[in-house]
Amino acid sequence: MMYKIDLVVIGGGPAGLMAANTAAEAGAEVLLLERDGHLGGQLVKQTHKFFGSEKQHASVRGIDISTMLGDRLDSFGDRATVWKNATAIGFYEDGVITVDHDGVYKKVKPKRVVVATGASEKFLSFPNNDLPGIYGAGAVQTMMNVYGIRPGHRVLMIGAGNIGLIVSYQLMQAGVSVAAIVEGLPKIGGYAVHAGKVRRAGVPILTSHTILRADGQESVERATIARIDRTWNAIPETERTIECDVICISVGLTPLAELLWQAGCEMRYIPALGGSVPLRNDCLETTVKGVYVAGDVTGIEEASAAMVEGHLAGLEAAASLGFKSDSYDAERKDCMEQLTALRSGPTAEKIRTGLACTACL
Amino acid sequence: MNVPKSASIVIIGGGVSGCAIAWNLANRGIKDIVLLEKDTLANGSTGRCGAGIRMQWAAEKNCRLAQYSVEFFENGNEILGYERDIEFEQSGYLIVAANEKEAEQFKKNVKLQNSLGIPSVYLTPEEAREIVPLLDTSQFVAATFCQKDGHLNPFHTTDAYAMAAERLGVKKFKHTEVIGIEVKNGRIESVETTRGRIATNIVVNAAGGWSKAIGAMAGVDIPTYVQRHQILVTEPLEPVFSPMVMGFSYNIYIQQVPHGSIIMGRSDNTEPLDFRTTSGWKFVEEMTKTCSKLLPALRTANVLRQWAGHYCMTEDAQPIYGPAPGLEGMYLACGFSGHGFMLAPATAQLVSEMILGEPLTIDVSDLDVGRFERRELVFEHSVV
Numbered sequence: 238m239m240y241k242i243d244l245v246v247i248g249g250g251p252a253g254l255m256a257a258n259t260a261a262e263a264g265a266e267v268l269l270l271e272r273d274g275h276l277g278g279q280l281v282k283q284t285h286k287f288f289g290s291e292k293q294h295a296s297v298r299g300i301d302i303s304t305m306l307g308d309r310l311d312s313f314g315d316r317a318t319v320w321k322n323a324t325a326i327g328f329y330e331d332g333v334i335t336v337d338h339d340g341v342y343k344k345v346k347p348k349r350v351v352v353a354t355g356a357s358e359k360f361l362s363f364p365n366n367d368l369p370g371i372y373g374a375g376a377v378q379t380m381m382n383v384y385g386i387r388p389g390h391r392v393l394m395i396g397a398g399n400i401g402l403i404v405s406y407q408l409m410q411a412g413v414s415v416a417a418i419v420e421g422l423p424k425i426g427g428y429a430v431h432a433g434k435v436r437r438a439g440v441p442i443l444t445s446h447t448i449l450r451a452d453g454q455e456s457v458e459r460a461t462i463a464r465i466d467r468t469w470n471a472i473p474e475t476e477r478t479i480e481c482d483v484i485c486i487s488v489g490l491t492p493l494a495e496l497l498w499q500a501g502c503e504m505r506y507i508p509a510l511g512g513s514v515p516l517r518n519d520c521l522e523t524t525v526k527g528v529y530v531a532g533d534v535t536g537i538e539e540a541s542a543a544m545v546e547g548h549l550a551g552l553e554a555a556a557s558l559g560f561k562s563d564s565y566d567a568e569r570k571d572c573m574e575q576l577t578a579l580r581s582g583p584t585a586e587k588i589r590t591g592l593a594c595t596a597c598l
Numbered sequence: 599m600n601v602p603k604s605a606s607i608v609i610i611g612g613g614v615s616g617c618a619i620a621w622n623l624a625n626r627g628i629k630d631i632v633l634l635e636k637d638t639l640a641n642g643s644t645g646r647c648g649a650g651i652r653m654q655w656a657a658e659k660n661c662r663l664a665q666y667s668v669e670f671f672e673n674g675n676e677i678l679g680y681e682r683d684i685e686f687e688q689s690g691y692l693i694v695a696a697n698e699k700e701a702e703q704f705k706k707n708v709k710l711q712n713s714l715g716i717p718s719v720y721l722t723p724e725e726a727r728e729i730v731p732l733l734d735t736s737q738f739v740a741a742t743f744c745q746k747d748g749h750l751n752p753f754h755t756t757d758a759y760a761m762a763a764e765r766l767g768v769k770k771f772k773h774t775e776v777i778g779i780e781v782k783n784g785r786i787e788s789v790e791t792t793r794g795r796i797a798t799n800i801v802v803n804a805a806g807g808w809s810k811a812i813g814a815m816a817g818v819d820i821p822t823y824v825q826r827h828q829i830l831v832t833e834p835l836e837p838v839f840s841p842m843v844m845g846f847s848y849n850i851y852i853q854q855v856p857h858g859s860i861i862m863g864r865s866d867n868t869e870p871l872d873f874r875t876t877s878g879w880k881f882v883e884e885m886t887k888t889c890s891k892l893l894p895a896l897r898t899a900n901v902l903r904q905w906a907g908h909y910c911m912t913e914d915a916q917p918i919y920g921p922a923p924g925l926e927g928m929y930l931a932c933g934f935s936g937h938g939f940m941l942a943p944a945t946a947q948l949v950s951e952m953i954l955g956e957p958l959t960i961d962v963s964d965l966d967v968g969r970f971e972r973r974e975l976v977f978e979h980s981v982v
Binding site for chain 2: 326
């Protein structure tokens with residue numbers, strides 16, 4: 238059986254939820270596919286309050302934003318369908334998307350698609366990096382904040398970007414001690430406000446350091462770290478051992494773009510955006526007509542930008558089907574302004590440089 | 599880097615056939631050979647094929663071509679001086695007969711194969727299941743098996759040929775596309791490429807799917823066409839079977855590769871006749887149905903990915919070997935219809951002999967391009 242629908246949104250995180258809401262609001266029939274058993278994506282585990290302006294839900298915790306957007310989608314009744322435990326497993330040449338929905342194979346042929354699949358965590362190569370107790374930082378955050386599981390007693394965090402800093406703080410809130418935060422770059426990548434919090438709690442942030450190896454019998458017992466020079470080579474005799482039962486890897490994210498590759502979208506490798514990303518026009522439509530993108534799959538940013546992109550992609554996908562409300566022009570202008578604002582300032586310079594390479598048409 | 603101003607022989611196509619022909623000619627002492635590839639080596643059908651090597655054919659000629667090639671591959675690393683490994687694993691081919699009619703044909707095939715020295719055997723379903731325990735014996739009536747068949751790494755094999763050829767002086771140009779062929783008085787004068795012109799009187803057209811377009815540049819009609827073929831690969835599983843399992847009426851070939859993944863493919867005459875290498879969902883549905891019927895335990899295996907390549911087809915699904923009629927200097931090695939990779943050593947040997955006017959190791963004079971006009975087609979039924 239082939240399900241037919243106006244719009245399929247793949248991914249129920251911040252970008253996908255906004256895209257589905259916006260398109261349903263405009264009048265399109267929407268099907269949202271979420272791989273997990275619940276909506277929200279990374280929002281669910283973001284127990285901290287958001288920054289930014291009121292439009293981007295400042296001062297609201299990520300998990301509450303997720304509930305809000307899910308409830309709003311419910312309010313559209315039959316116009317918005319959500320499949321949870323639904324993994325999009327293929328995106329084919331004829332526009333058919335195959336789905337594993339609760340173990341049942343289904344086929345959907347939508348008129349438009351918004352791909353909002355997000356990103357996955359990068360990993361590091363070092364001896365014994367497959368010992369139990371070595372996790373991605375996002376995985377640790379999920380264990381703690383979604384499932385209420387304490388990952389261990391003493392954590393070594395690798396990476397002082399925002400995720401590394403926030404997860405370190407949340408680990409301490411959960412009663413887990415953080416031995417140190419190791420950062421390869423000579424300076425901290427995350428916001429000063431996050432770094433300040435963990436420093437005040439007594440956690441050393443060791444810049445220009447890396448992990449050399451992990452050791453342990455059944456699981457992680459200790460890690461060896463060292464200072465590195467400008468060419469990222471370990472400096473002899475700076476090695477030291479840190480006792481820990483968890484090593485948390487937080488060295489960045491990479492877009493989850495497999496479906497876009499399979500759909501035939503033109504991709505470009507842009508290191509500043511975390512990997513291979515789709516080329517797109519100012520409506521967030523890729524080089525494959527009718528396929529839109531939003532959120533981290535377009536390049537690694539953060540949840541606020543993902544929500545605005547989701548809004549824009551949902552708006553444009555619906556408009557291209559004739560669902561264009563009176564507020565279309567105002568909403569589009571507002572999205573553009575919000576994205577410009579979110580991407581202004583010195584910390585977003587890398588993102589601006591990367592985005593300059595993604596335009597098509 | 600520009601191409602040389604002249605060459606004794608220009609070989610068009612950096613798949614396994616082109617590279618093997620280049621090596622074979624250079625190994626006979628021919629100098630100034632140029633090999634042209636518009637992309638990277640093995641980027642076309644070679645690098646996308648199922649990588650099976652078999653001698654179990656219904657037509658004597660195909661048996662002989664395959665037998666010659668298997669003997670070469672058995673010593674391939676040594677002959678080509680390859681420091682890596684072409685990874686020829688003679689883990690066998692097990693071919694199932696879905697009905698009595700097919701079983702009768704298989705008996706004849708085995709008799710022919712044995713008479714040529716190919717050690718194939720005819721098996722009952724129970725005997726077949728001893729080799730591949732996952733087989734549902736109620737789904738077939740007989741099988742044949744040849745332990746000396748197997749599989750081979752297409753990338754390493756092409757690399758081995760190309761490196762050996764280069765050591766013998768062949769000049770290889772990747773990312774160099776042929777854009778024209780100059781003909782004067784019925785004779786090839788030169789080849790125009792994106793990196794310059796090469797004066798030559800001999801061109802080998804081993805361009806696979808693009809062989810028709812290359813022929814057209816010299817005003818020759820080569821009756822080949824392309825058709826997409828797809829393959830899927832599962833997650834890695836515990837090693838459960840090592841031979842390639844094949845069924846002609848079942849329309850399947852399936853094999854567990856050394857790292858545990860299972861790859862499988864089939865033919866479908868509704869597949870597009872163009873160069874697209876995108877994937878289709880119908881293929882996955884049909885493929886998994888057949889696989890689940892014949893090897894029921896694989897029902898629960900997860901499909902990891904799919905890929906596609908194309909067969910360079912002829913009307914009788916047999917290769918075209920020999921000179922292009924009405925044009926002096928073009929030799930054809932194309933139209934392999936899905937079995938060009940496994941025949942590469944024989945192809946190289948025969949095409950070299952044709953160019954040098956030597957007696958043919960295996961008589962393939964009836965596989966010339968003229969057979970289509972003469973309506974003397976050579977059919978081989980044992981194909982997927």
